[in-house]
Amino acid sequence: MYNINCLNNIAGIGLDLFTTDYNKDASYEEADAVLVRSAKMHDMELSDRLLAIARAGAGVNNIPLDKCAEKGIVVFNTPGANANAVKEQVILAMLLASRDYIGAVDWVKANADDADIAKSTEKAKKAFAGTEILGKKLGVIGLGAIGAMVANSAAALGMQVYGYDPYLSVNAAWSINRDVKHIVNVEDIYRECDYITIHVPALDSTKGMINKAAFNMMKDGVVVINCARDILVDENAMVDALASGKVKKYVTDFPNTLSVKLENTIVLPHLGASTKEAEDNCAVMAVKELRDYIENGNIRNS
Ligand code: MLT
16 A cells, blocks of 8 residues: 655646555655646655655656655656646637737727727727737747747748757757747847747756846847746846847746836746646646556656
8 A cells, every 4th residue: 555645736647547555635744646737845754655746747846856866766757747737728828929919919908888988999999909929039048848849830821930948859859840939048049039938947057047147148029938937037137138029028937026016027827737638638638647656666757
């Protein structure tokens, strides 16, 4: 009998994949394995009994990797399982930054009682006129599962896509549309692109990578999208870049951003992976990984 603890309310579907007896309602303290989504585990005790932690998501920055390594606790994540959900949000982010749908919907609701609203729509059409993404240059920094999907979809929508990833694997390279131009220096993305989206993990080496020096290289009126991790962007530099007009719009999935109240920032409450499909995919993948380890001793990160 294995004890599984779900630190977050991970969709139960995946737990039925265990073939041996297990107790899925085990407390954290008595768990052999833990399933976690976004709960921060850095300050939590790791019991001697704990064999493995599976994160239902891509990033593992909520898990104390060093402590796990010391104690021999195996950590899994679910790369790619929620990539499509995040990709769809990035495409939405580009469209929201290009056409003020949020303002337009608010305007219609605010004027809903106006019997002559139909007449005012001529004014609204002018006030909310936007731009198209077709033909614009998109820079994708990081071509892992999410970045590669974003690059391919943006190319299919007729954007000129530039991809940068110093660690690109051969398999990943094959999955990328041949219209996506591979860039060797990230600086070329900063200099060339109208839209820049970041898809790299949160590491010491990537912390604050979108900083003053990066903004200085960017085109005036660039759109920056961050559906990856908050710490990748130097928030003070972003506030300055928004104030000066260097950045026309900042779309971020992290509500703790310093620029949260600025008009040209669109902030979402970390919704990138929040679709039914992504949550199911992550739960199933995480449980398969745990099961394969606990039941067969296999370590495979899908
Ligand atoms: C991820 O790392 O894949 C996301 O943060 C997942 C989530 O929103 O839970």
